[in-house]
Amino acid sequence: MDQLTLHIGHQKTGTTSLQFTFRDNAALLAEHGLHFWDGHPAHHPMARKFHAPLTTQGDHRVVRNFVEALKATSLPQAMISTETFVRLTDDEVKALVALLRPLAKTLKVLVYVRHPVGFASSAAHQRVRMGGRLAQAEENPGIVPLRMILKRWTDAVGPENMIVRPFDRGLLKNGDVIDDALDVLGVGAVAPKLVRVKTNEALSVMGIYLMDRALAIGGEKLPTAVGRAFDAIGGPKYVLPEASLEIARKAGAPELAFLEREFGVVLPEPTVTPTDPPHLSEDELESLAGVILQSAQYAFDLTKSPAGRLLEMKSPFALYDVKPHPLTPWITRLGLMPYFRGETGARKKARTGAAPGKKKPGAGPKPAGKGKPGGKAKQGAK
Numbered sequence: 001m002d003q004l005t006l007h008i009g010h011q012k013t014g015t016t017s018l019q020f021t022f023r024d025n026a027a028l029l030a031e032h033g034l035h036f037w038d039g040h041p042a043h044h045p046m047a048r049k050f051h052a053p054l055t056t057q058g059d060h061r062v063v064r065n066f067v068e069a070l071k072a073t074s075l076p077q078a079m080i081s082t083e084t085f086v087r088l089t090d091d092e093v094k095a096l097v098a099l100l101r102p103l104a105k106t107l108k109v110l111v112y113v114r115h116p117v118g119f120a121s122s123a124a125h126q127r128v129r130m131g132g133r134l135a136q137a138e139e140n141p142g143i144v145p146l147r148m149i150l151k152r153w154t155d156a157v158g159p160e161n162m163i164v165r166p167f168d169r170g171l172l173k174n175g176d177v178i179d180d181a182l183d184v185l186g187v188g189a190v191a192p193k194l195v196r197v198k199t200n201e202a203l204s205v206m207g208i209y210l211m212d213r214a215l216a217i218g219g220e221k222l223p224t225a226v227g228r229a230f231d232a233i234g235g236p237k238y239v240l241p242e243a244s245l246e247i248a249r250k251a252g253a254p255e256l257a258f259l260e261r262e263f264g265v266v267l268p269e270p271t272v273t274p275t276d277p278p279h280l281s282e283d284e285l286e287s288l289a290g291v292i293l294q295s296a297q298y299a300f301d302l303t304k305s306p307a308g309r310l311l312e313m314k315s316p317f318a319l320y321d322v323k324p325h326p327l328t329p330w331i332t333r334l335g336l337m338p339y340f341r342g343e344t345g346a347r348k349k350a351r352t353g354a355a356p357g358k359k360k361p362g363a364g365p366k367p368a369g370k371g372k373p374g375g376k377a378k379q380g381a382k
Contacts, residue, residue: 001035002076004104005163005185008153009083010144012122013112013167014177019043019081020197021178025190032190035078037069047084050092054084070103077185078104086111086149093156107161109153110184112177113259114167116143116252118270121240125203131221134212138241141248146255150262164263168270205275207233213289222293225303229296239275 009015019042022029026038037043045062048054070078080100088096101107114122123142128134154162163184166172173180179191203211211230214222222230240248249269259265278285 001070001073001078001104003078003106003108004070004100005077005079005108005110006085006100007079007081007110007181008085008149010086010111010113010146010149011083012119012126013083013114015081015083015112016200017196017198018178018181020199021194022079022081024197025194028190028193029187030075032187033076034185034187034190035070035073035075037066037078037080039065039069043080043082044084046080046096047082047088050096051084051088054087067099067103070100079110079181079185086144088152090152090155093152097156107157108163109157109161110163110165110181111150111153112165112167112180113146113265113267114144115267115269116248116255117245117272119144119252120245120248121238121272122202124240124244125208125238126200128203128208128211128215129222129227131215133215134208138244141240141244141251143248143251144255147258150258162263164259164265166265166267168267170268201231202237203231204233204235205238206235206278207231208238209278209285210289210292213285214293217286217290217293223297223300225300226293226296229292236275239272242274245272245274 022036023038026036029036040062045059046066048056049059049063120141124137127137165180167177169175173183182188182191207230211227256267
């Protein structure tokens with residue numbers, strides 16, 4: 001392989017959409033010379049294996065399969081993408097690089113960097129999604145330690161192998177991180193053919209406030225499929241208060257100076273306007289959050305239940321498909337699925353053998369005056 005590129009994030013730079021899009025279009029990317037392993041929902045195990053606090057039992061097996069796929073490909077280049085790479089320590093990065101360097105003539109690192117002011121609000125959305133409270137996100141806005149991350153990876157692969165790109169619509173290829181990454185890899189021609197996956201979109205003001213109240217009710221992080229009910233709430237996107245943005249602005253100034261000095265990257269500050277809270281009382285917010293939480297939780301539980309799997313009743317907010325019940329194909333083959341689902345007319349059809357709204361052959365209204373043999377027609381009301 002000529003080149004292996006590690007896309008390391010950082011967080012909140014369109015990483016999830018890029019990863020899902022590349023995974024779902026792996027065959028098309030391969031036609032253009034880029035290998036993107038689709039043998040697992042995401043590439044995070046490649047980072048978790050080297051970071052003990054996150055390592056799971058299955059990570060070692062996934063990494064083995066991943067590396068074997070990289071060795072087997074005849075394509076000229078490949079990409080591994082996970083923002084979890086930025087969490088690796090110096091020694092963990094060196095161990096990862098030692099594993100991957102023999103697989104390609106060149107090992108590159110691609111990282112997208114975002115202005116601290118833009119990142120802070122996006123990080124607040126993610127913090128609430130992960131079970132943190134909104135007040136905490138406003139008091140301590142997230143900051144990416146770019147100096148530490150970039151120095152760590154530069155030391156591991158060399159400055160000539162670092163690709164640092166600005167995550168800014170005005171500076172990205174076509175204003176899109178997916179198009180930009182493909183252009184960096186030299187396969188930009190495939191961009192118009194991709195089926196895009198948009199995910200992890202910003203929460204609306206109402207959505208984030210209601211999710212925050214739902215966290216207070218439930219006391220823990222919401223399952224992803226439950227939380228997506230709050231993602232679906234429309235309206236203006238939430239932006240941190242000005243005081244929080246100022247904290248991010250001051251804390252991020254040294255990181256921006258480092259980027260410009262070491263990599264020649266200048267990030268313009270995004271124009272954002274802090275959003276006001278919803279015009280609802282605390283009781284109204286809590287009540288509405290409780291209703292949405294219970295409804296979404298019910299749909300989530302039904303999706304995972306044997307009955308839900310059997311009848312393929314999927315929550316509208318589910319992100320992944322649930323493994324089907326082994327009896328589902330038999331029920332479908334027998335034509336009983338609509339009946340068990342209670343779909344309109346299905347019960348009548350199963351009972352009469354006729355499609356809803358259709359009469360059996362030969363059926364029709366009885367002639368007037370024709371009742372039981374020898375009987376008389378009923379007289380209408382006077």
